[in-house]
Amino acid sequence: MKIAILGTRGIPNHYGGFEQCAEYLALGLLKRGFEVIVYNSHNHPYQEKVWNGVQILHCYDPEHKLGTAGQFIYDLNCILDVRKRNCDIVLQLGYTSSSIWGWLMPKKAVVTTNMDGLEWKRTKYSEKVKKFLKYAESLGVKYSDHLISDSIGIQNYLKETYKADSTYIAYGATLFEKNNVEVLSKYNLQPHNYDMLIARLEPENSIEIILDGVAKANLSRPFLVVGNNDTAYGNYLKNKFSASSQINFIGGIYNIEILNNLRYYSNIYFHGHTVGGTNPSLLEAMASNSLISANDNDFNRYILGNDAIYFKGADDVTKHLLDVEYNNIRFQSMLLENRIKIENIYDWEIIVEQYAKHFADITKRNSN
Structure with a gap:
């Protein structure tokens, strides 16, 4: 099965949570026999085309020039590229700057989206931005074949707000035992x-x-x-x-x-x-x-x-x-x-296994 992971600045992680998630998922899925593509910003510190067996595709990302608007262009570039890749599954980590392009997703791939948190509730945003984020959230639901919630609270929210079912898969961690x-x-x-x-x-x-x-x-x-x-x-x-x-x-x-x-x-x-x-x-x-x-x-x-x-x-x-x-x-x-x-x-091995099962389930469902 060929998986493309979109929605992050890329791996190895140099930024935050979804990048860390993409890193663990990519390696864990690769170990289970999946072919894995991860999209990276063109100016990501890691510039090679393969990372520990994971295929890395760099797409132009003008965020450094345009600020937040650049994220939308980067996501568009990733989506246009993934249309050429004949993937079985496109996994989106988040929806904020990608959901407006959701109608461009490859039709033959099954699109599943981790819906993240309630972005429109963040106090740093103006009322106009919050209104857009709520709209983007609705598009994320609309243009995804399947949804992933990383908490029961988000799962309940999606059900109540959009009547949308989602698969609960939490974020992961690994016990730290080599203290120094x-x-x-x-x-x-x-x-x-x-x-x-x-x-x-x-x-x-x-x-x-x-x-x-x-x-x-x-x-x-x-x-x-x-x-x-x-x-x-x-x-x-x-x-x-x-x-x-x-x-x-x-x-x-x-x-x-x-x-x-x-x-x-x-x-x-x-x-x-x-x-x-x-x-x-x-x-x-x-x-x-x-x-x-x-x-x-x-x-x-x-x-x-x-x-x-x-x-x-x-x-x-x-x-x-x-x-x-x-x-x-x-x-x-x-x-x-x-x-x-x-x-x-929450161990990462458990979480990766849950993602692998989710992918198997949704491709089977899609073929039926």
Whole structure:
């Protein structure tokens, strides 16, 4: 079976969640005998035509010149190219800038789309953009032969809003077991004597709420903010919290071993995401034995249940920072239960197998 994966900037991952997903899926499907194509931006750092056996196709991506508008052109270029490839399945990771071109998808391929989170709910967008994103979401449903939801919440939403069935396949993670304390020396950190968050610096990820709590706690131990901060919102945050010397904006890190070690040795790992389904960084924190303080919402509670502490506002963050210690015995069962969830539900081998089964099911259904 020949699979094309669209909707990301490409692999190996140099950006974020869907790129990480594409990387694991491509390698896992290849191992199971699938032929796999992944589309990469023309200016992706990896410029070879094959990566670990996965075929890489570079398409022109003018995002660096045009901003967001360039994403639409890149997706169009990918769709026009995949029409020539005689694929059995086109897997779209997301729909935001591709769904307006959905009518151009190859007719002989089965198109299945991972519908991501509720993009139109993101607070960073204007009302006009939110209206377009809701429209794009509807087109994603319309032009897909099948849908994938990475959380039960998204699956219920698609059913209620569009009367559309979708296959639930969560995001994945791999248990982190090769911890290396030497990684901390680069950042002048001591084990379990710092707190942190990893996220895109965007309002809906509760960054400002968390940092307000950090500033109010006024502890001497470092607080790491991992994520690209060279943005308007990043600059706003750096300026607002410039007087809080314990808050360290260390930029984006995409080396998974470094990230896992930082999570593993943190005191509290804050997860502030409020929009979306099964968030990749949350699963990776669970897999890294992190003690998690999560924004109190249904998406996070569905994954974590009782195996986390939760915050609603900055005062809760302050309280956690002042009162919670990683080594406290009452939190150890949370860590264990989260690792069991990764092993039994969210392990990448399980997730890839679910995708492989989904592909087999939908091609069989299509042929009938």
